[in-house]
Amino acid sequence: xxxxxxxxxxxxxxxxxxxxxxxxxxxxxxxxxxxxxxxxxxxxxxxxxxxxxxxxxxxxxxxxxxxxxxxxxxxxxxxxxxxxxxxxxxxxxxxxxxxxxxxxxxxxxxxxxxxxxxxxxxxxxxxxxxxxxxxxxxxxxxxxxxxxxxxxxxxxxxxxxxxxxxxxxxxxxxxxxxxxxxxxxxxxxxxxxxxxxxxxxxxxxxxxxxxxxxxxxxxxxxxxxxxxxxxxxxxxxxxxxxxxxxxxxxxxxxxxxxxxxxxxxxxxxxxxxxxxxxxxxxxxxxxxxxxxxxxxxxxxxxxxxxxxxxxxxxxxxxxxxxxxxxxxxxxxxxxxxxxxxxxxxxxxxxxxxxxxxxxxxxxxxxxxxxxxxxxxxxxxxxxxxxxxxxxxxxxxxxxxxxxxxxxxxxxxxxxxxxxxxxxxxxxxxxxxxxxxxxxxxxxxxxxxxxxxxxxxxxxxxxxxxxxxxxxxxxxxxxxxxxxxxxxxxxxxxxxxxxxxxxxxxxxxxxxxxxxxxxxxxxxxxxxxxxxxxxxxxxxxxxxxxxxxxxxxxxxxxxxxxxxxxxxxxxxxxxxxxxxxxxxxxxxxxxxxxxxxxxxxxxxxxxxxxxxxxxxxxxxxxxxxxxxxxxxxxxxxxxxxxxxxxxxxxxxxxxxxxxxxxxxxxxxxxxxxxxxxxxxxxxxxxxxxxxxxxxxxxxxxxxxxxxxxxxxxxxxxxxxxxxxxxxxxxxxxxxxxxxxxxxxxxxxxxxxxxxxxxxxxxxxxxxxxxxxxxxxxxxxxxxxxxxxxxxxxxxxxxxxxxxxxxxxxxxxxxxxxxxxxxxxxxxxxxxxxxx
Amino acid sequence: xxxxxxxxxxxxxxxxxxxxxxxxxxxxxxxxxxxxxxxxxxxxxxxxxxxxxxxxxxxxxxxxxxxxxxxxxxxxxxxxxxxxxxxxxxxxxxxxxxxxxxxxxxxxxxxxxxxxxxxxxxxxxxxxxxxxxxxxxxxxxxxxxxxxxxxxxxxxxxxxx
Numbered sequence: 001x002x003x004x005x006x007x008x009x010x011x012x013x014x015x016x017x018x019x020x021x022x023x024x025x026x027x028x029x030x031x032x033x034x035x036x037x038x039x040x041x042x043x044x045x046x047x048x049x050x051x052x053x054x055x056x057x058x059x060x061x062x063x064x065x066x067x068x069x070x071x072x073x074x075x076x077x078x079x080x081x082x083x084x085x086x087x088x089x090x091x092x093x094x095x096x097x098x099x100x101x102x103x104x105x106x107x108x109x110x111x112x113x114x115x116x117x118x119x120x121x122x123x124x125x126x127x128x129x130x131x132x133x134x135x136x137x138x139x140x141x142x143x144x145x146x147x148x149x150x151x152x153x154x155x156x157x158x159x160x161x162x163x164x165x166x167x168x169x170x171x172x173x174x175x176x177x178x179x180x181x182x183x184x185x186x187x188x189x190x191x192x193x194x195x196x197x198x199x200x201x202x203x204x205x206x207x208x209x210x211x212x213x214x215x216x217x218x219x220x221x222x223x224x225x226x227x228x229x230x231x232x233x234x235x236x237x238x239x240x241x242x243x244x245x246x247x248x249x250x251x252x253x254x255x256x257x258x259x260x261x262x263x264x265x266x267x268x269x270x271x272x273x274x275x276x277x278x279x280x281x282x283x284x285x286x287x288x289x290x291x292x293x294x295x296x297x298x299x300x301x302x303x304x305x306x307x308x309x310x311x312x313x314x315x316x317x318x319x320x321x322x323x324x325x326x327x328x329x330x331x332x333x334x335x336x337x338x339x340x341x342x343x344x345x346x347x348x349x350x351x352x353x354x355x356x357x358x359x360x361x362x363x364x365x366x367x368x369x370x371x372x373x374x375x376x377x378x379x380x381x382x383x384x385x386x387x388x389x390x391x392x393x394x395x396x397x398x399x400x401x402x403x404x405x406x407x408x409x410x411x412x413x414x415x416x417x418x419x420x421x422x423x424x425x426x427x428x429x430x431x432x433x434x435x436x437x438x439x440x441x442x443x444x445x446x447x448x449x450x451x452x453x454x455x456x457x458x459x460x461x462x463x464x465x466x467x468x469x470x471x472x473x474x475x476x477x478x479x480x481x482x483x484x485x486x487x488x489x490x491x492x493x494x495x496x497x498x499x500x501x502x503x504x505x506x507x508x509x510x511x512x513x514x515x516x517x518x519x520x521x522x523x524x525x526x527x528x529x530x531x532x533x534x535x536x537x538x539x540x541x542x543x544x545x546x547x548x549x550x551x552x553x554x555x556x557x558x559x560x561x562x563x564x565x566x567x568x569x570x571x572x573x574x575x576x577x578x579x580x581x582x583x584x585x586x587x588x589x590x591x592x593x594x595x596x597x598x599x600x601x602x603x604x605x606x607x608x609x610x611x612x613x614x615x616x617x618x619x620x621x622x623x624x625x626x627x628x629x630x631x632x633x634x635x636x637x638x639x640x641x642x643x644x645x646x647x648x649x650x651x652x653x654x655x656x657x658x659x660x661x662x663x664x665x666x667x668x669x670x671x672x673x674x675x676x677x678x679x680x681x682x683x684x685x686x687x688x689x690x691x692x693x694x695x696x697x698x699x700x701x702x703x704x705x706x707x708x709x710x711x712x713x714x715x716x717x718x719x720x721x722x723x724x725x726x727x728x729x730x731x732x733x734x735x736x737x738x739x740x741x742x743x744x745x746x747x748x749x750x751x752x753x754x755x756x757x758x759x760x761x762x763x764x765x766x767x768x769x770x771x772x773x774x775x776x777x778x779x780x781x782x783x784x785x786x787x788x789x790x791x792x793x794x795x796x797x798x799x800x801x802x803x804x805x806x807x808x809x810x811x812x813x814x815x816x817x818x819x820x821x822x823x824x825x826x827x828x829x830x831x832x833x834x
Numbered sequence: 835x836x837x838x839x840x841x842x843x844x845x846x847x848x849x850x851x852x853x854x855x856x857x858x859x860x861x862x863x864x865x866x867x868x869x870x871x872x873x874x875x876x877x878x879x880x881x882x883x884x885x886x887x888x889x890x891x892x893x894x895x896x897x898x899x900x901x902x903x904x905x906x907x908x909x910x911x912x913x914x915x916x917x918x919x920x921x922x923x924x925x926x927x928x929x930x931x932x933x934x935x936x937x938x939x940x941x942x943x944x945x946x947x948x949x950x951x952x953x954x955x956x957x958x959x960x961x962x963x964x965x966x967x968x969x970x971x972x973x974x975x976x977x978x979x980x981x982x983x984x985x986x987x988x989x990x991x992x993x994x995x
Contacts, residue, residue, distance in 0.1 A: 027926040030934030031918070031941065033869015033909035040868035130852075220873050220881060220935040220969050269871075269935030270969050302874035525933030525970050690929045694975055698932060701972030725878035725967065733973040734964040738956065762972075 017534035038224035043295040050132035052122035054114030057718020059143035074131035081111035089253035094498035095350035101177035108280035115342035118307035189431035190367035195331025199322035221269020224299040227289035268524035273384030312385020314339035327408040331367035341381035355389030398768035448658035448680035474777025478769035484757035485653030486565030504559035505575035506644035511628035513621030520560015521572035541607020566757025575647035582643030657681035670796030685754035699762020707770035843911025860898035880966030883939035890946035909938035930979030932970035
C-alpha cells in the first residue's frame with residue numbers, strides 16, 4: 001500500500017514557502033461574505049440581551065424600577081446585580097504589578113454605585129434584540145451623582161483628607177500601584193541622579209512632559225457573545241482575542257469546571273488589544289444562559305463599544321534626560337502617571353510596566369530610572385492597545401532625541417548615531433536589563449535615508465525656511481525598537497503576571513496525507529492560516545495546499561495563550577516548528593522499517609526519507625497513510641506520527657527600524673499634510689512579505705492616527721464626548737497616504753525561524769516620527785512641542801505662541817507636584833517656547 | 835407590519851416586516867445574508883454597504899420598506915457563476931483585507947466607484963472610499979486593490995515590499 005520508491009526518482013522538490021508572497025487562505029471566505037462572525041450565530045430558542053448603562057461617571061444607584069420594562073412585549077426578565085449570586089463571577093486582574101496594588105473589585109453589574117459612564121446597572125432579556133433595546137429604555141434607574149475623579153493628575157493627588165474626588169471612596173485613594181526600576185539598584189547601570197547632577201554642572205539637562213492621550217482601539221467588529229448552555233459543555237462564542245485565557249478566567253471566577261466550558265473565537269474582526277479582555281458582557285451572557293437554560297446572545301452597538309470596551313494609552317510622562325555637551329546621553333529618568341480608568345483590567349496595570357524596559361530604546365544609556373504610579377479614575381478602564389506601553393516609551397525617547405539634537409545643534413540622525421548600539425555590539429545587555437539578541441540600526445537607517453531622499457528633503461526644507469514659505473516642510477525621525485514575542489514565562493513570573501508566555505501547537509497527519517496544524521494562537525486578521533501553512537509546508541516538505549491550520553476553539557486547540565504582543569509567529573510559530581520536527585522524528589523509524597534500512601542511513605529532505613547513496617525513499621505523507629492502516633509498523637510503534645510541542649521563549653524578540661516622515665504644515669491654518677513616509681524595519685526573517693507589509697501599513701496608520709487624529713475626550717461630567725464614529729476620528733482613506741517600506745534582516749537568534757514580531761512595530765514607530773516632523777517644521781517659530789493629536793487648532797496655537805500644546809486648547813497643562821507621587825516640578829514644556 | 839417585495843442577489847423575496855426595520859437587519863435577520871455586517875450606528879463605517887438598484891448604499895441607513903420593489907445586491911451575490919468579481923479577486927491579490935470585517939462594504943463601494951470612474955487616480959480612489967472605515971490595512975493595499983481591479987499598474991514594491 002505505502003508508496004516506497006525503490007528506484008524511481010523522487011518528485012521534484014517544492015518551491016520554498018518561507019519568503020513567498022502567498023495570497024491568504026483566509027480571504028476566500030472573507031471576500032465572498034461566507035463569514036462566521038459571532039453576531040451571525042442564531043440558535044433555536046435563543047434570547048437576546050440589552051444593557052442598561054449608567055449615564056453618569058460616578059453615581060450612587062438609589063433605585064431601579066423595571067416594572068414597565070418587564071411588562072413590555074417579548075420580555076423574559078430584567079436582571080440587576082441583586083438577582084444574581086456569585087455565579088456571575090468577577091472580572092479578574094491577572095497582573096497585580098505590586099503586592100500592595102489597590103484593586104477595586106469589579107462585578108460585571110454595578111450594584112449600588114456606578115464608577116464610569118457606560119457601566120452596566122441592569123440587563124434586559126428578551127425574545128429579540130429589538131425588544132430588549134426597547135425595554136431597556138423603560139428601565140427607570142435613580143442615581144445620586146457623586147464627585148467624579150476625571151483628571152489624571154488631580155486624581156493622583158486626591159485623598160480622603162484633601163477632599164479630592166475619589167473613583168472609589170471606600171478605598172481612600174486613587175493610587176493603585178507604584179512600580180520602580182532603577183539601574184543602580186538593579187546593577188544594570190549607574191545612578192541617574194548623579195548623572196543629572198553632573199550634567200547640570202557641565203552638560204545638558206532636558207526636562208519635558210508629554211501627554212499620551214486616551215485612545216480607543218476601535219476594532220471594526222463590535223464585540224458579540226453567544227452562550228449555549230444546552231450541551232454537556234457550556235459553549236461560548238465570543239469576538240475575543242483570547243479564547244483560552246477567557247475559558248480559564250470563566251472557570252476561575254464562576255466555579256464552573258474548566259472542562260465544562262468551551263470557548264470559540266470564530267471569525268474575529270480585529271482586536272488590536274481591545275479584545276484582550278474578560279468583559280462584563282461575556283460574564284453576563286454566560287451567567288444568564290446558565291440561569292435560563294437557553295442560548296443567549298449579546299451584541300454591542302458601536303456607541304456601547306466606544307464607551308465600555310477598554311481604552312488605551314492615557315499617561316502623563318515626566319522625563320529628565322542628562323547628556324554631555326556632545327549629545328551623548330548619560331542618564332534618563334522617567335516618571336509616569338498612568339490612568340487605569342475605573343477598574344484594573346486584565347493586564348491594565350501592567351501596560352506601563354511593558355514600557356518600562358523600552359525608554360532606553362536602541363541607545364547605550366549609562367543610567368536609567370523608571371517610576372510609575374497607576375491611578376484610578378471614573379472613566380472607562382484602560383488596557384492593552386496595539387503596542388501596550390511600548391508606543392508610549394518610544395514616543396518619549398524619540399521625541400527627546402530630537403529635542404537633544406536641537407539643543408546640541410546637530411541632525412536628529414546624528415544624535416541617534418552617537419548614542420545607539422552598533423551592530424558589532426550585539427548581543428547587548430541594556431541598562432534596563434534586557435539582552436537584545438540582534439539588530440543593525442546603521443543598516444536600517446542607511447536604507448531608510450536612501451528611500452526617503454533625506455538629504456534632498458533637508459535641502460528643500462532649508463530653502464523653504466529661508467524663503468519664508470507659508471507651508472513649511474518638517475522631517476521626522478523615529479529609530480525604534482521594541483520587546484515583543486510575549487513572553488518568557490520566567491520573566492512574566494518575576495513581574496508578578498498571573499500566567500505564562502508559552503504557546504502550544506500540534507500537528508495531525510491525516511490518513512490521506514493531509515496535515516492539520518493546531519495552534520493555540522488565535523488569529524483575528526493576522527493571517528495565521530497562511531503563514532503557519534508556509535512554515536509547515538517547508539518543514540515537512542508537503543504542498544502548501546495540503547496544510548490546514550485550525551485555531552480559536554478550546555476544544556480543537558486544547559492548549560494555548562492566544563494572540564497579542566506580536567507573539568503568534570515568534571512563539572506560536574516556533575511551537576509549530578518543534579511539533580513538525582517531532583513528526584519527522586516519529587516517522588523516521590517507520591521509514592527505516594519500510595525501506596529496510598537503518599535509521600542512521602536515512603536523510604529527510606523535501607518531504608521524503610531517502611536512503612543515503614540510493615534512490616530508495618518514502619514520502620512523509622505516505623507514512624501518515626501507513627500509520628492509519630497500521631498493517632506494517634515496527635514492533636512496538638504506536639500507529640501515529642502526530643506530535644505536539646509547547647514552546648516557552650527564553651527571551652523577548654527585538655524588531656527595530658528607522659522610520660522617516662515628511663509633513664507639510666500650513667502655518668496660516670495649522671493644517672498638517674503627510675507628504676511621504678518611509679519605514680525600513682528589521683523584523684528578521686520574513687515568512688510572508690505580503691502579510692508583513694499589511695501589518696506594517698495598518699500599524700503605521702494607527703500610530704499616525706494617535707499623532708494627528710484620535711483622542712477619547714470626556715466632558716467635565718465624565719461623559720465620553722467622542723462616543724460615536726462621528727466624533728472619534730478614525731482616519732479614512734482620504735486622510736492617509738501610500739507608504740514606502742523595505743526591510744533589513746538581522747535574524748532573531750531566539751527562535752529557529754529567525755523571525756521577529758511585526759504586529760505592533762508600525763504603531764510603535766510612527767507616532768513619534770509624525771510628531772517629530774510637525775515640530776521640526778515649526779522649530780523656526782520657537783515651537784518645541786505640540787500635544788497629540790496635532791490638530792490644526794493646536795498647531796496653529798503653537799505657532800502663535802498661545803500654547804495650544806496643552807491637553808486642552810488654550811489651557812495650561814497642570815504640573816506634576818509632590819502630591820501626585822512624583823518628585824519635583826518641571827517647567828511647562830508642552831507648547832511653544834514662551 | 836408592512837409587506838415588501840424585492841429581489842436580493844437574484845432571488846425574489848417577499849416579507850411582512852416592521853416599518854422601522856433597517857435594510858441591513860432585513861438582510862441579516864430575515865434572509866440570513868450575514869455576509870453584510872453592521873459596524874456602527876451612525877452610518878460612518880460603511881461595513882454594511884450593498885447595492886440598491888445598482889448604486890451603493892449604506893444598508894443601515896435605508897429602511898427595508900424603502901427597498902420595496904428594488905433590486906439589492908450584497909457581497910454574497912457579487913460573484914457570478916462561481917467566478918469572483920474582479921474587485922473581489924483584486925482584494926485577495928493585493929492583500930486588501932486583514933480581519934475582513936470592513937471588506938464586504940469596501941468591495942461593494944469599490945465596485946460602485948469603478949462603475950462611475952473606471953480608471954480612477956489614487957486620490958480619486960481615496961476620496962471614493964472615504965465613507966468606508968478600515969482599521970487593519972491602513973488603506974494602502976485597498977487602494978492598490980482598486981487600482982489593480984481597474985487594470986492600472988500597481989507598483990510592485992508597494993505590494994510585495
